[in-house]
Amino acid sequence: DIQMTQSPSSLSASVGDTVTISCRAGQTISSYLNWYQHKPGKAPKLLIYNTSSLRGGVPSRFSGRRSGTDFTLTISSLQPEDFATYYCQQTYTNIRTFGQGTKVEIK
Amino acid sequence: QVLLQESGPGLVKPSETLSLSCSVSGGSISGYYWTWIRQPAGKGLEWIGRFFTSGSVYYNPSLENRVTMSVDTSKNELSLRLISVTAADTAVYYCAREVSLYGYSSYLDYWGQGKLVTVSS
Numbered sequence: 244d245i246q247m248t249q250s251p252s253s254l255s256a257s258v259g260d261t262v263t264i265s266c267r268a269g270q271t272i273s274s275y276l277n278w279y280q281h282k283p284g285k286a287p288k289l290l291i292y293n294t295s296s297l298r299g300g301v302p303s304r305f306s307g308r309r310s311g312t313d314f315t316l317t318i319s320s321l322q323p324e325d326f327a328t329y330y331c332q333q334t335y336t337n338i339r340t341f342g343q344g345t346k347v348e349i350k
Numbered sequence: 351q352v353l354l355q356e357s358g359p360g361l362v363k364p365s366e367t368l369s370l371s372c373s374v375s376g377g378s379i380s381g382y383y384w385t386w387i388r389q390p391a392g393k394g395l396e397w398i399g400r401f402f403t404s405g406s407v408y409y410n411p412s413l414e415n416r417v418t419m420s421v422d423t424s425k426n427e428l429s430l431r432l433i434s435v436t437a438a439d440t441a442v443y444y445c446a447r448e449v450s451l452y453g454y455s456s457y458l459d460y461w462g463q464g465k466l467v468t469v470s471s
Contacts, residue, residue, distance in 0.1 A: 244411060275454045279395075286444065286461035287395065293455050330395050334456045337400075337408040339385070344394040 245269050245333050249342035255350040260321045264345045266331035268312040275335040278307060278316045281344075282327045290329075291316065321347075352377040354445050356465035363471050368435050372428040372445030372462055379403060379426045383448035385458060386419060386430045388441040396441075398430070400448060435469045442466050 246269035256262050266276065274294040281287040289298050291307040294314060304319040318325055326349050331342040358370035372384075383406075386398040401407035401419045409417050418431040428445055442464040450456040 273454070275456075277457045279458070281395070286446075286463055287458075288461075289457050289459055292457040293451070298457075298459075328394075332395075332397075332458075335454050338410065339397045339400065341387075341395045341397055 244338050245272060245336055245340050247331055247333055247340050247342040249329075249331060249345050251345060252343065253346040253348060255348045256321050257350045258321055258323055261317065261319045262321055262347060263318075264316045264329050264331075264347075266314040266316070266342050268314070268333055268335075271312060272333045272335035274309055275333055276307075276309065276314045277332045277334065278305075279330045279332065280325075280327045281330060287330065318347075323349075352447060352460045354447065354460055354462035356443060356445055356462045358465060358467070360466055360468060362435055362439075362467060362469050364436055364469055365434055368430070368432040368439060368467055368469070370430045370443055370445075370465060370467070372430070374426045374428065374447075377447075379421060379423055379428070383450065383456070384419075384421065384428050385446045385448050386428075387444045387446060387458075389444070389464075390438070390441040398443075437469050440467065440469045 248267045250265045278291040279287040294309045295307040306317045328344045328346045353375045355373045362368045380403045383400045385400040399409035420429045444464045446458040446461040
């Protein structure tokens with residue numbers, strides 16, 4: 244299995260801040276990396292696929308980048324509805340794996 | 351709009367079998383990979399497995415000796431079966447549709463709301 248390591252596990256931020264979440268793959272996954280947002284009691288929601296492609300309807304303040312096996316999700320100008328847990332997921336192998344999640348909390 | 355809805359017992363006894371269904375409406379079940387994911391309380395998402403309606407199936411190696419996924423295309427319904435459960439299998443279970451774009455590119459676009467299953471005597 245490909246291990247996906249997210250950091251930090253949680254962070255506190257204020258509305259209007261820019262936050263960056265990291266996800267490191269244990270081996271190459273090319274650009275086959277997705278990001279999901281998950282709020283308590285709700286179904287997870289796809290934000291970004293293939294490292295940097297924004298799903299339709301997702302605000303442009305969400306963006307993704309890749310450097311080798313390191314991936315980042317950036318949320319610019321954090322909004323109240325962005326407080327949630329974020330997960331990366333690789334689709335390079337038939338056995339998919341998620342990162343352990345990053346909880347974005349209100350400071 | 352594709353809707354997925356998980357259903358099944360919310361309480362399962364240790365050593366018994368967990369059985370869940372996922373009803374798919376608003377779209378065809380054929381031609382997609384379908385995925386099961388779970389989230390234990392206070393923990394992250396765990397990928398259980400995925401299968402294609404024509405037969406290809408892939409399971410999480412940590413669960414593959416206990417899990418079976420299947421589909422009933424006539425009912426537009428997915429099934430998950432997990433045998434010999436323990437308290438560690440207590441989780442919210444989700445079904446989701448996986449869309450394949452090209453190469454290894456794919457993503458989970460529609461999810462069910464999740465079904466809490468507790469393993470307890």
